[in-house]
Amino acid sequence: MNQFYYITVATKPHTVLDKIKETVAANNESIHILGLQENRDIGWNAKGNFGVKLREVKQFVDNPNLQDDDIILFTDAYDVIYCSKQDEIVARFKEMNHPIIFGAETDCNPDPRQAIHYSKRDEEFSYLNSGLFIGYVWAIRNCTNHYVYDDQHDDQLFWTMQYLKHPSLIQLDYHNKLFLNTYNMNWDEFSFNGQKGTYRNRNPLFIHVNGPNKTELSIFI
Numbered sequence: 001m002n003q004f005y006y007i008t009v010a011t012k013p014h015t016v017l018d019k020i021k022e023t024v025a026a027n028n029e030s031i032h033i034l035g036l037q038e039n040r041d042i043g044w045n046a047k048g049n050f051g052v053k054l055r056e057v058k059q060f061v062d063n064p065n066l067q068d069d070d071i072i073l074f075t076d077a078y079d080v081i082y083c084s085k086q087d088e089i090v091a092r093f094k095e096m097n098h099p100i101i102f103g104a105e106t107d108c109n110p111d112p113r114q115a116i117h118y119s120k121r122d123e124e125f126s127y128l129n130s131g132l133f134i135g136y137v138w139a140i141r142n143c144t145n146h147y148v149y150d151d152q153h154d155d156q157l158f159w160t161m162q163y164l165k166h167p168s169l170i171q172l173d174y175h176n177k178l179f180l181n182t183y184n185m186n187w188d189e190f191s192f193n194g195q196k197g198t199y200r201n202r203n204p205l206f207i208h209v210n211g212p213n214k215t216e217l218s219i220f221i
Contacts, residue, residue, distance in 0.1 A: 003070040004086050006031040007060055009053045010077035011038035015221055017077045027085040033077070034060060051153035053130075058144040061137055068138035075206055076131040081220045083196050084205035092178050092205065093134050098171035100135030100143070102128050102159065103179030105210060110154050117164050123174045125181065128163050130156040131208045132179040139169050180204035183211040192219055 006024060010017050010033050017033070024031045034056035041049070057074060071090060075082070093101060104125035108115035120126055143162045163170040173179045180199055182190075190199045197207045209217050 002090070003067065004073070004090060005070065006073050007057070008033055008075050008077040009035040009056045011035045011052065012041060014078045016079060016217065019221055020077065020080065020082055023082040029086055032060065049151050050155040051149055051151045053155045054147055054153055054158055055149040058147050061140045061144060066137045068136065070137045071134065072137060072140055073134045076208065079209045079214055079217060080131065081197070081207040083207065089134070089178070089205055096171065096177060099139035100133060100170045101173050101178060102130065102163065102170060103132035103181050103208060104172040104174050105129040105181040106184040110157050111160070114160055114164065120174060125174055128156070128160050128172055129181045129208065129210055130159040131181065131210055132206050134178065142169060176202040176204040178204060179206050179208065181208045181210045182216060187216070
């Protein structure tokens, strides 16, 4: 039977991280918070240092106690709202029938030149976003096996190149079955009842207020 692991990378305390921990605990589940030993800013506040996220994910999946068919659910720590629990998450993931699923977003970042290589640019959410993904341990290991840490690496660029290189391993969640990345979406189409979010009659299980502007987090916290 698959083991399921929530993981996130957080180098500082944060209100949203507290909300994530509260939600997971209320479901009688647990989450692995990686990177706390750093005690420094990463991400938008630090203008980068996203390599820490790649290093921590690689070190976690390289744990020999993990089995190939175990399932890892990664989310960012400071701008993601959890709206479900393990059973529903795993069921939807397995229905999508792909080894790794990433959330999709409206823009191609951090390198817009890669947009031409994407096959479904007519979707509202066409491009990989690295803040939300789920996958089998064997598949994530396949992608991170040769990764060598550099603090200045961009995790989204890394995962974009893995997606373009390994389309048989990585699929995007174009229609928000699991993940919703909110940057440049139509907020008039969104509602939140305190527990569940709805966007265009879809019910994503994780909502990511991605990008540098976090104003809309006030809806959830």
